Amino acid sequence: EDKVVQSPLSLVVHEGDTVTLNCSYEVTNFRSLLWYKQEKKAPTFLFMLTSSGIEKKSGRLSSILDKKELFSILNITATQTGDSAVYLCAGPAPYNNNDMRFGAGTRLTVKP
């Protein structure tokens, strides 16, 4: 069965720290992997990764994909309290182009 596994499940850091969130996947017909940030409402899109080794960057957030080892990381540098959220990783299911399988998420808490 296809899986998207995230680690750690929760993480507590202090402002200014750098964090790395992990996502491994076992999707058999990989097309892309997506990262979302979810606070109290709906997930908001961060990155879509399709090619191995190419870093995507947005401000203090960056992400990279390793298609050979089947994982992705999301880095957040100089963390702020506003980065506190659940970070979700998702990959399309192989049997249908329009399904997306989410990992359980990493709950990040950034303390002042």
Added chain:
Amino acid sequence: DTEVTQTPKHLVMGMTNKKSLKCEQHMGHRAMYWYKQKAKKPPELMFVYSYEKLSINESVPSRFSPECPNSSLLNLHLHALQPEDSALYLCASSQVNSGNTIYFGEGSWLTVV
């Protein structure tokens, strides 16, 4: 404009009520989705519509009935729900091609009493 609009934002309903959740997008997306999310869990796919036709039904109980009246609108009709159906219901949309970004609405918080 990457906006998916859901109404109502909050809904409390009894187990004998009939209600509907509504979703609208004007991004020209031809795939629309309903997800259910319980507290501290990731979103779980319920239904997918592609070109206004139901393409995926993830074994959802018949007390949930989706409807896609046109390419911009998606409804979820609710009838005879159970308290365990209380959750955040998320609507989303995307282009139909594989691996496209899915954009979520802010969700409808449903409480069944």
